[in-house]
């Protein structure tokens with residue numbers, strides 16, 4: 001492990017845990033609507049009509065990892081931290097696994113705003129008071145304002161009415177009931193992302209509105225999968241935004257994943273096809289495909305995502321094996337619409353909720369779980385590589401109720 005850390009130092013200038021540093025994301029209003037060529041059906045399909053156009057032909061090995069900025073028109077490129085120009089570098093280091101306790105601290109402090117918006121109100125109502133109808137109504141309002149959703153809010157107040165009506169109850173007891181009811185809603189959706197190692201690669205398509213944290217989540221995921229000893233390829237399929245391509249390249253070089261990228265504005269489906277071919281060729285366990293997330297034009301978004309899926313299926317009928325939707329917790333209720341739309345457009349199989357730190361609206365995850373019953377695989381509580389963890393119902397429920405782990 002000491003040796004590995006030393007290698008990180010030499011690569012990244014003295015930081016023991018380089019992946020902790022957030023990768024700067026350009027402002028999202030710098031998208032390039034004009035740079036995108038009209039989506040041409042024939043463009044990606046042409047790959048199949050010309051057998052000589054293979055991933056091997058179009059993908060080169062970059063001499064150096066992660067350039068700071070992409071050239072205006074770059075050739076398709078794979079950034080592999082293992083082999084540069086045929087020279088084999090030392091094995092890619094994988095930073096040490098963060099311990100469980102530090103994750104709990106991170107989760108608790110990340111969810112502090114959500115939990116304090118809930119618990120401050122609860123403490124105010126339940127200080128030495130008997131539980132009556134008015135108190136329950138007040139509590140229901142607080143729960144709804146915290147974005148937990150009406151059904152869950154009602155479950156919590158009903159549980160209290162049933163067991164504690166007309167009795168004195170402390171705020172701590174109310175918080176325990178809150179945690180218990182929230183955990184019951186979340187338990188069925190808290191499902192780990194299961195990687196099928198026989199697929200080589202297991203293909204994960206990542207979709208979501210711009211700025212919800214797709215690219216960052218992919219980077220964090222690459223780090224997590226790398227730690228598990230998996231070989232990972234990333235596809236910079238958000239060709240709409242130059243900065244997203246750069247971001248992914250940097251994540252690739254930090255985490256040891258290969259990155260397949262093309263110039264901004266390139267056809268995303270064609271790129272996904274090449275990426276799958278390259279991932280198969282180099283025996284990757286997992287291929288993670290980034291996508292653009294414009295919602296202002298649903299038809300265009302649908303066409304692009306459908307085309308990516310169609311093109312991938314030409315090589316592997318069972319792919320994509322997971323379609324992850326990233327949701328930004330700070331958007332509150334709007335996240336519900338996003339699940340609805342992307343669920344229809346992209347066949348979402350699981351959710352990742354990001355930016356649970358710095359928002360009082362983390363309760364939205366409970367409302368989404370209640371309404372859609374889609375698996376929640378991960379949550380993000382920060383911009384660093386270690387700020388993503390598999391979602392656990394009990395920890396989350398305790399953290400938002402302000403209880404100890």
Ligand SMILES: Nc1nc2c(ncn2[C@@H]2O[C@H](COP(=O)(O)OP(=O)(O)OP(=O)(O)O)[C@@H](O)[C@H]2O)c(=O)[nH]1
Pocket residue numbers: 022023024025028208209210211212213214215216217238241244247291292293326354355356357358379380381382383387
């Ligand atoms: N605080 C916090 N910030 C996050 C988290 N996840 C992502 N971010 C930040 O959110 C911003 C947007 O993240 P991106 O990964 O660029 O989002 P994106 O969905 O890929 O955006 P496009 O590339 O435009 O589609 C970046 O500044 C990230 O560092 C999180 O869990 N917490």
